[in-house]
Amino acid sequence: MASVGRSKSDMWIGAGLLAFCAFAAWRTLEIRQVVSTTVAGPSFVPWLMIGGTALLSCALILRSLKNLHANGEVAEVSLPDKATFKKIAAFVALLIAYAAAYFPIGYIPATLVAFIAGLWLVGERNIWVLIGFPVAMTLVVYFAFTELLSVWLP
Amino acid sequence: MESLSYLAPLFQLDVIWTIALGTLGGLIIGALPGLTATMGVALLIPLTFGMPPVMGLNMLIGIYIGGIYGGCVSSILLRTPGTPASAATVLDGYPMAQRGEAGKALGMATIASTIGGLFAAVILASLAPQLAGIALEFGAPEYFALALFGLTIIASLSGDVLKGAISGALGILIACVGADPISGITRYTFGISGFASGFAFTPALIGLFALSEVFTQIERLASNDPPISLVKNPWPSRSDMKESTNALVRGSIIGTIIGVIPGTGSGTASWISYNEARRTSKTPEKFGTGYMPGIAATESANNAVCAAALIPLLALGIPGDVVTAVLMGGLMIQGLAPGPMLFQTNPDVVVGIFGGTFMATIFMFIFGMALIPVFSKILMIPRRLLAMSIVIFCFIGSFSINLNPVDLYTMVGFGVLGWGMHKFGFSQAALCIALILGPMLESNLRRGLLQSGDNVVEFLSGPITLLFLALTVLSLGWPMIARLLARKGGVHSNIVE
Numbered sequence: 001m002a003s004v005g006r007s008k009s010d011m012w013i014g015a016g017l018l019a020f021c022a023f024a025a026w027r028t029l030e031i032r033q034v035v036s037t038t039v040a041g042p043s044f045v046p047w048l049m050i051g052g053t054a055l056l057s058c059a060l061i062l063r064s065l066k067n068l069h070a071n072g073e074v075a076e077v078s079l080p081d082k083a084t085f086k087k088i089a090a091f092v093a094l095l096i097a098y099a100a101a102y103f104p105i106g107y108i109p110a111t112l113v114a115f116i117a118g119l120w121l122v123g124e125r126n127i128w129v130l131i132g133f134p135v136a137m138t139l140v141v142y143f144a145f146t147e148l149l150s151v152w153l154p
Numbered sequence: 155m156e157s158l159s160y161l162a163p164l165f166q167l168d169v170i171w172t173i174a175l176g177t178l179g180g181l182i183i184g185a186l187p188g189l190t191a192t193m194g195v196a197l198l199i200p201l202t203f204g205m206p207p208v209m210g211l212n213m214l215i216g217i218y219i220g221g222i223y224g225g226c227v228s229s230i231l232l233r234t235p236g237t238p239a240s241a242a243t244v245l246d247g248y249p250m251a252q253r254g255e256a257g258k259a260l261g262m263a264t265i266a267s268t269i270g271g272l273f274a275a276v277i278l279a280s281l282a283p284q285l286a287g288i289a290l291e292f293g294a295p296e297y298f299a300l301a302l303f304g305l306t307i308i309a310s311l312s313g314d315v316l317k318g319a320i321s322g323a324l325g326i327l328i329a330c331v332g333a334d335p336i337s338g339i340t341r342y343t344f345g346i347s348g349f350a351s352g353f354a355f356t357p358a359l360i361g362l363f364a365l366s367e368v369f370t371q372i373e374r375l376a377s378n379d380p381p382i383s384l385v386k387n388p389w390p391s392r393s394d395m396k397e398s399t400n401a402l403v404r405g406s407i408i409g410t411i412i413g414v415i416p417g418t419g420s421g422t423a424s425w426i427s428y429n430e431a432r433r434t435s436k437t438p439e440k441f442g443t444g445y446m447p448g449i450a451a452t453e454s455a456n457n458a459v460c461a462a463a464l465i466p467l468l469a470l471g472i473p474g475d476v477v478t479a480v481l482m483g484g485l486m487i488q489g490l491a492p493g494p495m496l497f498q499t500n501p502d503v504v505v506g507i508f509g510g511t512f513m514a515t516i517f518m519f520i521f522g523m524a525l526i527p528v529f530s531k532i533l534m535i536p537r538r539l540l541a542m543s544i545v546i547f548c549f550i551g552s553f554s555i556n557l558n559p560v561d562l563y564t565m566v567g568f569g570v571l572g573w574g575m576h577k578f579g580f581s582q583a584a585l586c587i588a589l590i591l592g593p594m595l596e597s598n599l600r601r602g603l604l605q606s607g608d609n610v611v612e613f614l615s616g617p618i619t620l621l622f623l624a625l626t627v628l629s630l631g632w633p634m635i636a637r638l639l640a641r642k643g644g645v646h647s648n649i650v651e
Contacts, residue, residue: 042334099562
């Protein structure tokens with residue numbers, strides 16, 4: 001397990017949130033306005049939230065700086081090590097591919113491939129479990145949803 | 155008499171089976187460390203899509219009640235709380251398991267959860283209609299103040315109030331994606347037609363609470379599980395019951411009161427109840443050494459919260475805790491809007507929920523006592539098989555509501571966001587509450603300002619509005635009060651990570 005200081009990570013997150021606020025503000029300027037008798041138009045609440053998030057992000061950065069100067073780095077956030085991080089990134093990529101394949105290819109083939117690949121990614125090497133469990137689970141779930149619960153699956 | 159006739163659908167065989175299955179499923183989910191009742195409800199909401207409202211909603215309530223109770227299993231057997239609500243149960247449950255009394259500890263937890271649950275269900279059935287009657291008078295200012303009050307839940311749900319507030323503000327901003335509720339103008343859709351009506355709520359919830367947990371499970375795959383204790387006779391003796399009576403009664407009352415207050419939740423209730431039981435006990439030194447009243451206090455309180463948290467949800471339309479926030483998704487996909495009008499338009503559903511809460515609690519008792527000997531086997535399910543099975547359910551659940559492939563990307567996106575938020579101490583629950591209450595807040599604020607000609611004083615001057623604004627301030631101070639109460643008993647809630 002790798003780790004990073006809590007205050008340091010909060011500072012980076014605060015900066016990231018400020019950048020996000022700038023992006024959201026730009027997009028909010030693009031919202032079409034309507035003629036109205038009130039100041040509360042379609043972009044009223046978004047502006048309130050962008051302003052609020054920006055202020056709170058500044059508070060987060062200031063708090064982190066204060067903590068860092070007063071006590072040094074005390075609390076740590078545990079992060080996945082490089083290998084685990086790669087595994088999770090690959091897993092996310094697999095999920096995106098699964099999402100892309102779900103409708104055009106259909107539930108059974110897409111799920112079978114994603115299930116086996118996912119199990120392999122998380123370290124399953126027993127060939128019977130690697131093949132048998134996904135086949136059984138995919139078919140049982142398909143039957144339960146389509147036949148018993150009348151939920152349509154592609 | 156009319157109300158009693160609404161109970162009839164509850165006694166149909168398929169409804170009974172569904173509630174029983176929901177409760178059993180919740181129990182298993184709650185028993186597995188890392189899988190929470192919130193996740194169980196979020197994951198299984200789509201199952202209720204094709205069911206009649208009373209059947210579907212009671213299945214979700216069964217999962218909720220079973221899930222909160224199930225958390226005690228791994229608390230007692232593994233010293234790892236299955237859900238945050240059962241963290242306090244570790245204090246006396248695990249030492250009992252070490253002494254070879256795991257069965258008795260689980261038995262007491264089951265009995266206490268049942269008593270707490272039934273007590274709160276009675277209060278739910280008597281209090282919710284009264285509260286809904288008052289709420290019928292509400293207009294835009296009152297609903298705005300109510301939504302604001304509901305949003306202060308964020309303060310008590312988040313360990314770090316500043317990060318909770320950031321999550322909340324982001325949640326409201328995310329809820330703005332799609333068509334503006336007043337003018338219909340689209341906002342932040344980036345030209346993607348799938349986002350025209352905003353992010354679909356249920357896929358977002360599934361991502362936040364279920365898929366994010368899969369990522370956490372993948373991280374933990376390398377860690378070793380502790381040995382599991384053997385489970386024998388589950389029935390506590392008469393003297394055990396006598397000794398625990400005060401703790402049981404007090405825990406049920408504390409859990410019910412805390413459940414009604416939005417945002418406090420089962421975790422807070424069980425710690426306060428434990429502290430009170432210890433403070434008022436003649437033998438406080440026995441607490442923490444494997445003492446039955448300790449388990450009775452925590453488990454009666456955390457299960458009392460389940461039914462009590464439904465009171466603000468059903469009567470006012472604001473969730474009592476994070477699981478009821480997710481339960482709102484279940485009501486919404488049935489086309490039902492929680493709040494006072496539900497009592498007028500769908501009294502059959504409301505009465506059905508009251509009855510279903512009783513039924514689920516009774517099923518929880520039956521399954522709890524019957525399955526105690528096999529609990530240790532549930533905990534042996536390999537995590538990697540569990541993780542991948544959850545992924546499959548996440549996909550089916552997210553897709554089947556709107557049959558829209560965009561919802562799958564929404565779910566994956568919120569899953570990654572939820573995992574990152576959890577990692578860096580930002581509350582996923584705060585984001586979820588904001589996603590729910592954001593639209594209510596926005597539409598009523600704008601409608602109210604329009605009606606009052608932008609006069610804020612006139613907009614916020616009604617007595618009920620002022621009452622909710624005062625409650626908002628009080629609710630913001632709640633974390634401080636809870637901390638003081640926890641310190642009073644000298645128990646530190648952070649002993650169990």
